[in-house]
Amino acid sequence: MKPSVYKYDQLEVHGVSSAGTGTCLTVPRLKMAIDTAQGWPFVYPMNHLFLTHAHIDHAGGVAYIVSQRGLMGLRDLKIYMLPELQKPIRKILNTWQELEGFDYSYEIVPVESGDRVKIDEYHYVQPFQTVHRVPSQGYALFQQKKKLKAEFHGKNSHQLADLRRQGVALEDVWYEPQFGYTGDTDIRFMDHCDPEILKTQSLFVDCTYWDDKKSIEHAMEWGHIHLDQLIERAGEFLGERLVLTHASRRYKKSDLEEILSRSIPLQFRSHFIHFP
Ligand SMILES: [Zn+2]
Incomplete structure (x- = not known):
């Protein structure tokens, strides 16, 4: 299985996503993955594995990944x-x-909305609430941002270096959500999650149903999102890209592109991307 690649600004995501078959997304640079699909090789090198929920198309590959990593001597x-x-x-x-007869190496870490998981010096992951048929949550990757404080504008590089040596904090530091994935959810995640999540630069969302082959009521019953619901609330997404994943297998790729170009209002057209 060769993953699809999504690139935007400094973000690169590799993954696969199809409703009922298998979904997993990785950020290879940070060795993090969200969900496992069936446990594809491109996920093995990831050291941080986040599970959105325990439906088999999202989490079924977990044992396979742990086992394969063991055979490859990967730890942590x-x-x-x-x-x-x-x-x-x-x-x-x-x-x-027990069946395989060798020790698996892994640590299970319980996390929930409000927690922060440090990935490295510049990034953390924050779980957020979603609404599905089983317990579920999404995850957002926050990236550190820095800017020289206004009071130091106009100083030259030697003066700044001196101040830095004296231990003066020269920069304002804050974190912004760069990448997020909802996992399976219905549209109500928008009302339940931390409002910061709706500012995520590239937010990957469940969009299982795309046209009138299935109704909004059907989407709600199965704990998924219909494209019409995202269009109706498009103005509430304050990030730059809404990346639609988890399309039902009843749509061909060309159908999805055609539906997008036909249904998205002009002012939002560049925001909506389909991720296969
Ligand atoms: Zn599910």
């Missing part, structure tokens, strides 16, 4: 998930470990 895997998923996921991993 952390698997992040809602607290209520710890016990059943550990049970699955223990069962496979």
